[in-house]
Amino acid sequence: MGKIVDLSKWQGTIDFPRFATEADLAIVRVQYGSSTEDIKHKEYEAGLKTYGVPFGSYAYARFVSVSDAKVEAQDFLARADSMSKFYVVDVEELTCPADQVVAATQAFIDVLRSAGKKAGLYTGHSFYKTYGMSKVDADFLWIPRYQTNDDGSLHTTKPDMPCDLWQYTQAGKIAGVSGSVDLNVLNGEKSLAWFTGVEPANLDYPITVGDVKVYPYIQITGDVWMHSTPDFDESSRVRVLKAGEIYKNYGENNGLIAIGGGYVSEKYVVNTNQVAKTTSDVWTHSSPDTDTSTRVKVLSAGTSWKVYAETSNNMFKVGAEYVSKSYMTIV
Numbered sequence: 373m374g375k376i377v378d379l380s381k382w383q384g385t386i387d388f389p390r391f392a393t394e395a396d397l398a399i400v401r402v403q404y405g406s407s408t409e410d411i412k413h414k415e416y417e418a419g420l421k422t423y424g425v426p427f428g429s430y431a432y433a434r435f436v437s438v439s440d441a442k443v444e445a446q447d448f449l450a451r452a453d454s455m456s457k458f459y460v461v462d463v464e465e466l467t468c469p470a471d472q473v474v475a476a477t478q479a480f481i482d483v484l485r486s487a488g489k490k491a492g493l494y495t496g497h498s499f500y501k502t503y504g505m506s507k508v509d510a511d512f513l514w515i516p517r518y519q520t521n522d523d524g525s526l527h528t529t530k531p532d533m534p535c536d537l538w539q540y541t542q543a544g545k546i547a548g549v550s551g552s553v554d555l556n557v558l559n560g561e562k563s564l565a566w567f568t569g570v571e572p573a574n575l576d577y578p579i580t581v582g583d584v585k586v587y588p589y590i591q592i593t594g595d596v597w598m599h600s601t602p603d604f605d606e607s608s609r610v611r612v613l614k615a616g617e618i619y620k621n622y623g624e625n626n627g628l629i630a631i632g633g634g635y636v637s638e639k640y641v642v643n644t645n646q647v648a649k650t651t652s653d654v655w656t657h658s659s660p661d662t663d664t665s666t667r668v669k670v671l672s673a674g675t676s677w678k679v680y681a682e683t684s685n686n687m688f689k690v691g692a693e694y695v696s697k698s699y700m701t702i703v
Contacts, residue, residue, distance in 0.1 A: 375546050376537070376556040376564075378430065381412040383549050388419035391548030392639060393604055393627075397568055398427040399460065399556075405434025406447045417453040424594040424640040426568035429453070430460035430494060433480065436468045441476035445483035457569050458490040460514060464499060474507045481510050494539075497531055512536040512562060516554075526557065536560040578623055578684075584660040585684040587620040590629060591644035598634040602626040610634050618644060620682055646679040646702050648688060654699035660687045661694075668693050676703065 374396035379386070381401070398420055401410045413429075420427045429452040435441035445461070452459065461480045468476050477493065484491035493510040497517045500506065515531040516539035524543040531538055537556050544555030558564060578585040592613045599608040602625040610633075613619075619631040621641075628635035652673045657666040660683045671677065671690075679702070681689035686697045 375544070376558075377544070377546055378539070378554045378556065379412075379416050381410050383412070383416075383551065383553060386416065386419060387548035388423045388425075389548070389604075391419075391546060392423035392425050392637075394547045395425045396564060396639075398425055400427055400429050400456075401462075402429045402431055402448055402452045403444075404432045406440075406444045407434070409451055413451070414453075417455070421453075421455060421594065424596060424637070426457055427453075427455075428458040428460060428492075428567065429456040430462050432462045432464070433477070434467050435476050435480065438468075438472060438476045438479045440468070441480040442483050445480040449484065449487055449489070458492060458511070458567060459484045460492040460494050462494040463505070464494075464496050466503070470503060473503050474505065477505070477508050481508065485511075492536075497533075500533060506533070512560075512567075514539065514556070515559075516540075516542075518542060524552070524555070530559065534560065536562045578621070581660050581683075584687075586660065586681045586689060587622055587683070588681040589618050589644050589646055589679070590621045590631070590641040592617045592619070592636065593640050593642055596636055596640040598631070598636050599628065600634055602628045602630070602635045604628075604637070613640075618646060647676055648679045648690075648700040649676045649703050650674060650695075650700050652699055654695055656690060656693035656695050657687075658693060660685060660689075662687075662696055671695065 375394050376397045378399040400413050400416050402413045403409050431448040435444050463477050481491045490511050492512040492514055493508055494514040495505050513535040514537040515535040517531045519527040519529045522541055522543050524541050526540055538559035539554050539556045541555050544553045546553050578587050592615055594615050596613055597609045598611055598613050600610050601608045622630035627638055629638050629641055650671050650673050654671050655667045656669055658668050659666050677690045679688045687694045688697055
């Protein structure tokens with residue numbers, strides 16, 4: 373698994389082509405209270421989108437009351453990029469009366485949820501206990517806890533409360549950033565896909581059924597360079613593939629997917645399917661051949677079906693069965 377990193381203006385200028393080779397997920401600071409918008413968040417969001425790194429957004433809280441928390445949340449929503457996968461309120465210091473901090477944090481989260489957003493809470497390990505932040509109802513909890521000698525390595529001093537993300541260092545390193553970064557790991561039952569909303573492509577393909585290879589379809593999720601060889605060097609770039617384009621997956625090599633004629637980073641693809649229409653009545657088969665003994669059922673002419681893969685002997689995989697391509701056409 374790659375790295376989960378949170379970013380703010382302190383990371384300076386980021387080399388996103390390099391950053392994208394190591395990052396699975398970024399969490400970008402959008403504001404420091406309502407009065408201060410992070411001067412780098414739009415630049416970071418643009419780079420992450422260009423190079424296919426999923427990202428969420430966070431807002432450092434400075435609210436002084438419950439009503440002020442609602443205003444901060446609205447400002448956060450207005451500033452964050454629409455492609456953000458989730459939103460986090462970062463409550464690290466007491467800027468409102470202590471007896472209001474739980475209610476104010478909840479009000480902030482409720483505004484995010486009312487806008488249809490997945491809303492999380494980041495708060496300090498001690499702050500969580502001191503101010504009863506366990507009473508806050510959020511979609512996920514993100515907690516920092518570092519080892520005494522914070523050298524950037526993953527360690528065993530985990531948070532002693534249940535949480536979904538654990539920020540384990542402030543001294544991490546990642547390609548494309550010259551200084552240190554905060555690094556995080558999953559720490560609960562939620563998968564990376566829960567945060568990104570993107571199920572990774574299955575890299576176990578092609579599979580073999582008898583003597584026949586079966587290639588699934590993948591879809592490009594963002595504009596990305598295709599390479600002539602399985603590496604990320606600029607010298608091997610061939611052309612730009614566009615978001616939404618669909619290709620056959622011929623297998624994985626060095627973190628790139630072979631698509632016929634070239635390779636593309638696995639970070640930019642998800643499993644998908646095609647839709648094909650039958651041109652005449654046609655039998656489906658239980659295995660990728662046209663032997664009468666493997667017939668299962670007849671598909672009627674003119675009907676459309678999801679196609680999950682294509683075989684090396686010119687058949688479509690329709691669900692768990694196979695149909696000759698001669699009797700179907702992609703629509």
